[in-house]
Structure formats: C-alpha cells, structure tokens
Amino acid sequence: MEVLRINEISKNYGSIKALDGLSLTVENGQVLGILGPNGSGKTTTLGIILGILRPNHGNFTWFENRYHGKHKLHIGSILETPNFLPYLNADDNLDIVRQIKKIDKQNFDELLDMVKLRQRRKSPFKTYSLGMKQRLAIAATLIGDPQVVIFDEPTNGLDPEGIAEVRSTLKDIANQGKTVIMASHILDEVEKICSHVAILKKGKLLATGPVGSILSNDMTLEISAVNMDALIGFLRSNPMIKSFTKTESFLECIASDELDIAALNVNALEHDIRINHLVSRKRRLEEEFLEITGNEN
Amino acid sequence: MLRLIKLEWSKFSKNTIIVLLFIFFILFFPASLYIGKLMPDLPSFLPGREIFFNFPTVWEYLGYAGNWTVFFFLGVLVIYTVTIEVNNKTMRQSIINGLSRNEFFASKMINIVLLSTFATLFYCILSLGVGFINGENESLSSAFDNDYAIPRFFLMSFSYMNFAIFLALIFRKSGIAVFLYLTYVMIIEMILRWVVHMKIDNSELINYYPMNVTEDLMPFPFLRYADFIQNNEIEFPILLTTQEAVLATLAYSFLFLSISYITFMRRDI
Numbered sequence: 001m002e003v004l005r006i007n008e009i010s011k012n013y014g015s016i017k018a019l020d021g022l023s024l025t026v027e028n029g030q031v032l033g034i035l036g037p038n039g040s041g042k043t044t045t046l047g048i049i050l051g052i053l054r055p056n057h058g059n060f061t062w063f064e065n066r067y068h069g070k071h072k073l074h075i076g077s078i079l080e081t082p083n084f085l086p087y088l089n090a091d092d093n094l095d096i097v098r099q100i101k102k103i104d105k106q107n108f109d110e111l112l113d114m115v116k117l118r119q120r121r122k123s124p125f126k127t128y129s130l131g132m133k134q135r136l137a138i139a140a141t142l143i144g145d146p147q148v149v150i151f152d153e154p155t156n157g158l159d160p161e162g163i164a165e166v167r168s169t170l171k172d173i174a175n176q177g178k179t180v181i182m183a184s185h186i187l188d189e190v191e192k193i194c195s196h197v198a199i200l201k202k203g204k205l206l207a208t209g210p211v212g213s214i215l216s217n218d219m220t221l222e223i224s225a226v227n228m229d230a231l232i233g234f235l236r237s238n239p240m241i242k243s244f245t246k247t248e249s250f251l252e253c254i255a256s257d258e259l260d261i262a263a264l265n266v267n268a269l270e271h272d273i274r275i276n277h278l279v280s281r282k283r284r285l286e287e288e289f290l291e292i293t294g295n296e297n
Numbered sequence: 298m299l300r301l302i303k304l305e306w307s308k309f310s311k312n313t314i315i316v317l318l319f320i321f322f323i324l325f326f327p328a329s330l331y332i333g334k335l336m337p338d339l340p341s342f343l344p345g346r347e348i349f350f351n352f353p354t355v356w357e358y359l360g361y362a363g364n365w366t367v368f369f370f371l372g373v374l375v376i377y378t379v380t381i382e383v384n385n386k387t388m389r390q391s392i393i394n395g396l397s398r399n400e401f402f403a404s405k406m407i408n409i410v411l412l413s414t415f416a417t418l419f420y421c422i423l424s425l426g427v428g429f430i431n432g433e434n435e436s437l438s439s440a441f442d443n444d445y446a447i448p449r450f451f452l453m454s455f456s457y458m459n460f461a462i463f464l465a466l467i468f469r470k471s472g473i474a475v476f477l478y479l480t481y482v483m484i485i486e487m488i489l490r491w492v493v494h495m496k497i498d499n500s501e502l503i504n505y506y507p508m509n510v511t512e513d514l515m516p517f518p519f520l521r522y523a524d525f526i527q528n529n530e531i532e533f534p535i536l537l538t539t540q541e542a543v544l545a546t547l548a549y550s551f552l553f554l555s556i557s558y559i560t561f562m563r564r565d566i
Contacts, residue, residue, distance in 0.1 A: 050393045052566040072395035083390035085381070087312055096387075099304045100394040140394075 001028040002064055003148055003179045004049065009058035011044050011203075018044040020203040021058070026196075028147075031180040033190030033211075036200035037293065042183035045200070046079055046152050063147075073101055076141030077150035082133040086126035090117055090136055093125055094143060103144040111139040115169060131162030138169055148179040155189060167193065187289050201293045214292070217257040218242065224250035224277040231273050238264070250277050301404040302411070304396075305378070308387075315377055322370035322416070327423055329362030349518065350431040352439055356446035359424045360453075360515035367416050367454045368482060372461040373475055375409055379462060380471035389566045402561050405462055406554075413454035420450050444539065446515075453514040456546045457482075460507065463553040466561050482508045501533040507553070510545035513537040 004026040011019040019041045026032050034042050047053035049060050051072065062071035084093040094108045112118040115135035120128070128136065134154065141149045154170060155163040170193050174180050184190050190197055191211060198208040207214050221241075225231040228251075235241045235253060244253035261280050268275050309315045333349040349358040382388040391401055428440055464481075465474045490503045504513070516536050537545065 047565070051398075052389050052392050054563065054565060069397075070395070072393065075395075077393050079389070079393060081386065083386035085308060085312075085385055085387055088308075092307065092311070096304065096307050097394050099300065099307060100391055100396050102300070102395075 002026070003028050003030075004060065004062055004181070005064075006045070006049065006060045007058050009045070009048060009055045009060065011041075011048060011053065011055050018203050019048070019055070022200075022203065022205055024198055024205060024208065026179065026181060028179055029177055031174045031193060031195045032182070033194035033197045034181065034183040034200060035185070035187065035190050035197055035289070036183075037185055039202075040185075040200040041203040042185075042200060043080060043152055044203075046077075046150060046181070046183055050075075050077055050079060050150070052079070073144070074146050075148045075150060076143065076146040077152075078134075078137040078141055078154070079150075079152045082137030082140075084125045084133075084136065084140075087124055089124055090121040090139075093136070094140055097140045097143050101144045108139070108143075111142055114142075114172070115139045116165070131158050131165065134158060134162070134166060135169070138166065138173075142173070146178070148181065149173060151180070151182045153184055154182065155184075155186070199289070199292055206292055218254050219257050219259070220281050221253040221255050221259075221261070222250045222277060222279040222281075223253060223275060225268070225273050225275045227273060230271070231268070231275075234268060234271055234273055255280075298403075298407065301400060301407055305404050305408055308382075309378060312377075312381065315374055315381075318370045318374040318377070322366055322374075323419070325370065326359075326362060326366045326419065329359070329366070330423075330427065332362075333358060347431065350427050352428040352432055352435055353443045353446075354518050355424050355428045355431075356443040357515070357518035359420055359427070360446055360450050361517045363416065363420050363450055364453060364512055364515045368457045369479075371412050371416060371454065372457045372478060372482075375405070375412065375458045375461045376465040376474045376478060377471060378408055379405060379465035380469060380474055383469045384471065392566055398562055398566075402558060405466075409455060409458035409462060412458060413451050416454045417447060417451040421447060449514045449539065449543065452543060452546055452550075453511055456511040456514075456550050457508075459550050459553050459557075460511075463557045466557045499532070504533075504535070504537050505545055507549040510537060510542050510549060513542040514539075514546060 002025060004024075006022060006024040009019055009022045010017070022041070022045060024045075034045060036042050044053060048055050049062075063074065067074060085096070088096075090112060091108060094111070095105075098106065108121075109118065112121050115138055117132060117136055117139065120132065125133065125136070138151075138154070141151070151170065155166050158166060167189065170180070170182070174193060174195075180194075182190070182194065194211055196209065197211050197214050199206045199214065223231065223235075231251065232244075235244060235251065238259075240256045240259040242254045242256065244251045246252075261278065265275055265278060330350070333346065348354045379388075382391070388401065392398060396404075424443075424446075425440060429435055432440075460482075461474075461478050464478050465471075468474045468477065486506050486508050490506055490509065494503050504510070513536055520536060
C-alpha cells in the first residue's frame with residue numbers, strides 16, 4: 001500500500017526556493033531517510049506533508065485518501081524540536097496528545113519505560129535535559145500506535161549517550177514494522193536505521209531508492225609503491241579499480257567490493273611492483289553523499 | 298466541542314499566569330463596589346451615590362466595573378492562551394498531532410464564549426445580590442428591568458476578548474500582543490479619536506472606533522448627563538445609543554473574527 005505520495009511540491013520563502021517540484025512516494029513498511037545538507041528542504045518537506053506549511057504549488061496524498069483528511073490521527077511526528085508545555089509534566093503532556101488523537105484514557109507506563117522516563121514522569125517538562133525532552137517527544141509520537149512515524153533530525157543536539165539511546169529506540173520502532181520517515185543530515189544514521197533513502201539538495205530530489213542501491217558498496221583503497229608510475233599503469237589495467245586520485249603519499253582508489261586485495265598484492269609483485277602501503281576501507285558515506293550532491297568541498 | 302473544552306482545560310488549568318489572571322478577575326470585579334462607596338458626592342441634581350447599589354443603576358455601575366476588569370484580566374488571559382502555544386510551539390504540534398486548523402481556531406473561540414458566559418453570570422449574580430441587599434421590597438421583575446444589560450455585558454466581554462485573540466493570532470508574541478492590546482484600548486484609540494480624527498472631522502464618527510463602541514455598551518452610569526456640561530467644541534453626543542453600540546460592536550466583532558480566521562487558516566504555523 002502507498003502511504004504517502006508527494007506530487008511536484010514547491011515552496012518559496014520570499015525569493016528563496018526551499019522546495020522545487022519535489023515528488024516522492026513512500027510505501028508501507030519502508031523506513032525512509034530523507035537525507036540532505038542543512039537548508040536542502042528536509043524540514044520544509046515534512047512541514048508541508050504535516051499541514052503546518054502551505055506549499056506554493058503541488059499536492060500530496062496520505063494513505064491513498066483513505067482517512068478523508070483525518071490522516072494525521074494515524075501519524076506520529078516530531079518536527080525540529082520537542083514541543084510541549086513547559087509547566088506540565090510528562091503524563092499531562094502525553095495526555096494532551098492522547099486527547100488530540102481521540103484515544104481512550106490510558107496510563108503511559110509502557111511508553112515511558114521504553115524511553116526511560118518513568119522515574120521523571122511527574123517532573124515538569126522544563127526541568128528535563130535535551131535528551132529527555134527528545135525521548136518524551138519520541139514517546140508522544142507512538143501514542144495510539146500510529147501506522148507512520150516521522151522524525152526530523154532526531155539526534156540533533158544530543159550528547160553521544162543520548163544519540164545512542166535515541167538511535168536504539170528508533171531501530172526498535174522500525175523493527176515493529178511501522179513506516180518511518182526520518183529527515184537527517186547524518187549519513188551514518190540513515191544507513192544504520194533506514195531501508196530507503198531520498199537525497200535532497202537545494203529543494204530538489206537528487207536520488208531515491210533502497211539504501212544499498214543509492215549508497216553503493218564500493219570500497220576505498222589507499223595504495224602506494226616504490227615505483228608509483230608502474231603502479232598507476234598496473235591499476236589502470238585492473239577492471240575492478242573504478243577510479244583513483246593521487247594524494248601526496250598514496251593513490252586513493254574507488255574499487256568494487258568484489259576486488260580480492262590479497263590477489264592484487266601478489267599480482268603486483270609478479271609485475272615487479274613492490275607495494276609499501278595498502279589500506280582498504282569501506283567507502284565513507286560522506287564521500288558517497290558528496291558525490292551524489294555534487295559538492296566537492 | 299466537549300473534547301476541545303477538555304483539551305483547553307488540560308492545557309491551561311495548571312498555568313500560573315492564567316490561573317492568577319482568572320482569580321484577579323474574580324477578586325477585582327466585586328472589589329469595584331468599594332470604589333463606589335468611596336466616590337465623592339455627586340452633583341446635587343443627581344441622586345445620592347447609594348443609587349449605584351440599587352436597581353436598575355447597579356446593573357450599569359457593575360457593568361462599567363466589568364468593562365475594565367473583563368478588558369484587563371480576561372483580555373490578557375485569552376492573549377496568553379494563544380501566545381503560550383505559539384511560544385512553546387504547541388500550536389504547531391497540535392496541528393501535527395491531528396487537530397485541524399479549524400478545531401484549533403474553534404477551541405480558542407469556545408474559550409472566549411465560555412469566559413464571556415462566565416463573566417456575564419458572575420455579573421448577574423453580583424448585580425442581583427447587591428441590588429436585593431440594598432433595595433427595599435424589590436420584585437424580580439423590577440430587578441431585571443435593566444435595558445438588556447445582560448446581553449450587553451455578554452457582547453462587551455466577547456468583543457474585548459475577540460479583539461485580544463485577533464491581536465494574539467496576528468502578532469503571536471505575548472509581549473507585543475499584550476502591549477498593543479492594553480495601549481490600543483487605553484491610549485492609541487483615544488489619540489486617534491480625540492487628536493487625529495477630531496482635527497480632520499469633528500463629527501459623531503469619532504465615536505465609532507472599535508473599542509469605543511464596545512466600551513459604550515456599558516458606559517459609566519449617568520455619563521449621558523455629561524452631555525449637559527460638554528464644551529462647545531463638540532456638537533454631538535459623546536456616547537452612542539445602546540442600539541448603535543450593539544450594532545457597531547457586532548460589526549467589528551465579525552470583522553476581527555473574520556480576519557483572525559482567514560489569517561490563521563492561510564498562514565504557515
């Protein structure tokens with residue numbers, strides 16, 4: 001089933017084009033990461049599909065129009081920051097969300113356990129740390145067991161411990177089979193949590209698809225030899241080496257993940273090329289991302 | 298509707314500023330009776346000041362007291378019910394969570410209708426209580442012979458709070474909205490009427506400013522008699538008739554409500 005369809009959405013803030021004809025489809029059960037640098041239009045996209053920003057052009061449809069405008073009762077979401085009344089405690093704030101979602105009265109024990117806030121449930125929201133606030137917001141998105149949850153930069157501003165906690169909570173949510181839409185500028189986060197990715201830059205969709213197909217499995221090879229010229233010639237003749245660039249002390253190659261490094265080493269020696277530096281690493285997502293978004297800096 | 302009322306109650310019944318403003322309204326409104334007691338003697342052609350506490354003048358007197366207390370305490374209170382939600386982004390989050398914009402707007406309107414109803418009931422109880430305690434052998438029919446004071450009071454309360462909501466939704470920041478609300482009603486409109494407008498056009502139109510028409514729904518008792526002592530520069534009555542005030546207030550209320558609604562529905566949140 002199609003959960004969300006976005007058709008040709010554009011949004012301007014004065015003369016600035018925040019979104020430029022964006023189209024995107026999200027299927028049931030996908031964990032979609034919307035990836036892009038700051039200012040690429042991620043939050044604007046989420047703001048529009050959640051009804052708080054008005055697009056200048058285009059439209060979107062939730063759940064194939066099955067809920068006749070009441071779709072938001074089936075979506076849990078946080079946008080940018082956790083938004084609660086500072087003078088109310090966790091229970092009171094969650095209860096407000098419950099009332100809006102038209103759900104019967106309940107205690108929030110299970111939810112508060114999941115986000116580790118049960119001990120502090122009676123403290124006013126304003127006394128919470130940023131991580132606690134974020135966790136309460138995640139708990140709020142799950143009230144009423146929504147089909148879709150949406151997070152916007154869920155680990156922004158958190159300390160390493162907070163990031164780890166929030167990521168593990170997000171993984172748990174994704175594993176429950178819910179459709180998750182998550183905006184992030186952190187590639188690592190998207191790769192670890194998401195099944196699908198949509199890459200935005202300057203309000204345009206650059207690429208979309210399963211994480212594996214967009215963020216390739218190529219590896220990076222650092223290699224140097226006593227005779228660098230011979231090495232370059234040798235690498236050129238190897239079809240597994242897709243490209244290379246020269247750095248001061250070695251060549252940095254992009255190679256297929258099928259490349260057998262040990263065989264490469266032996267083969268080089270047979271050609272009388274003595275390799276004195278050889279490091280392989282999985283290609284960094286940042287490199288992948290910069291290549292896709294065409295940003296060379 | 299009950300859902301929206303419960304929701305607003307959950308949001309604000311534990312907010313210190315809002316609770317204090319409400320308590321101050323309940324305390325200060327009846328406290329105005331003491332001011333009546335302390336007032337200097339009235340001009341000799343008028344009855345003694347005890348008339349303020351007898352039917353039907355008690356309706357006018359407490360109505361005028363309500364004019365100030367509703368304007369100040371309840372007006373500022375409803376501004377906070379909007380700006381607290383803007384400041385903490387809970388307005389935005391409510392829409393994200395599934396409240397429609399219509400429902401959010403309606404919840405604020407329900408607030409001011411309920412507060413106006415409460416203020417009007419309180420006004421009735423006070424007026425009847427004071428009137429019966431101070432009058433002799435008053436009948437129920439003479440007690441209610443008050444020239445539609447009750448619906449006038451309700452409309453006045455609604456109009457002040459509607460204007461307050463209008464400013465809150467347009468300006469969104471509590472400081473700016475409260476400052477503009479208080480200064481507009483107490484200072485800016487006075488200057489517009491008596492300085493700016495007066496210079497251009499010395500006519501009865503000067504009375505048709507939005508908060509003046511609201512105020513004229515419940516003017517100070519006997520102010521009409523001031524017409525006898527007005528200075529020669531003003532060639533028109535300084536008060537609107539009840540009918541004029543009601544019609545003009547209804548028109549302005551409709552205007553402010555429409556602008557608030559249209560702006561709220563169209564704007565990014």
